[in-house]
Amino acid sequence: MANFKDPKAFADAEDSALVTEAKQQISAPVDYQFTERDVILYNLGIGATAKELQWTFEGDDEFAALPTFGVIPQFQASGGMALDWLPNFNPAKLLHGEQYLSLKAPIPTSGNLVSEARLMEVLDKGKAAAVTSIVETRDKDTGELIFENQSTVFIRGAGGFGGRRVGKDRGAASAINAPPKRAPDATLEEQTSPSQAALYRLSGDSNPLHILPEFAAIGGFDQPILHGLCSMGIAGKHVLKSFGEYTDIKVRFAGVVFPGETLVTHMWKEGSKVVFVTKVKERDTIVLASAAVTLKESQPKAKL
Secondary structure (H helix, E strand, O other), X not given: OOOOOOOOOOOOOOOOHXXXXXXXXXXOOEEEEEOHHHHHHHHXXXXXXXXXXHHHOOOOOOOOOOHHHHHOOXXXXXXXXXXXXXXXXXXXXXXXXXXXXXXXXXXXXXXXXXXXXXXXXXXXXXXXXXXXXEEEEEEOOXXXXXXXEEEEEEEEOOOOOOOOOOOOOOHHHOXXXXXXXXXXXXXXXXXXXXXXXXXXXXXXXXXXXXXXXXXXXXXXXXXXXXXXXXXXXXXXXXXXXXXXXXXEEEEEEOOOOOOOOEEEEEEEEEOOEEXXXXXXXXXXXXXXXXXXXXXXXXXXXXXX
């Protein structure tokens, strides 16, 4: 990949002048300081239990952050990127479309991290814009790259600015990940708590959509909804339990989850990849699609 700090690192000859200018802006680095308490809070937020001591007790010999913790340190960096340069930009019309997380190094259970965000790809979908940011998260002291995140958001009503309409192939980050036409190799289900969103928001996403009924109503929901990244974390935990550690995870957010509903993850192992689909059991509706992880080579199955 091109030098992340180069203003032209993500330049594209098909971009409109508006996008070309926006891509050259480099946001200020965002610091993230955390302790073992933050790791436990995140693990609990995606359904780890008191019996799973490796995720909920800092004194356990195998104490660790669940892999999808990698979406947390970068959240304020990706979420803080200016998008008001888009025509007719309205933050209330923004939807989180996809998330890709690549784990570049072992996850520390405390420390100081710093994240830098860049605009990677901007697509004119006609009546909407699709904007993909890339965030590198490094150890602030050593400079070691720990996480790479790619987040795609759709902004309804913000299209029509010209330029690229179809995204480039970004490898695992943009893979379709269609499930095979056979029975899943593994299926796990887990009922979320009615307080799941209230707990998960303490890890950094305090959007009132997930806690205030009146705010959810503005978005067209009759009650607050669960964070998409929380559903991703729960599904990522299901894959870890079933097939072991992985080096990256990608999902498309295909539907909403209400706290208290049951998530069912169907998984298919295809070589070094596990393709998965997550549904809400009560409504038989898909909420995570085009989803997969790349398994870590020669890893034993995770301890349950």
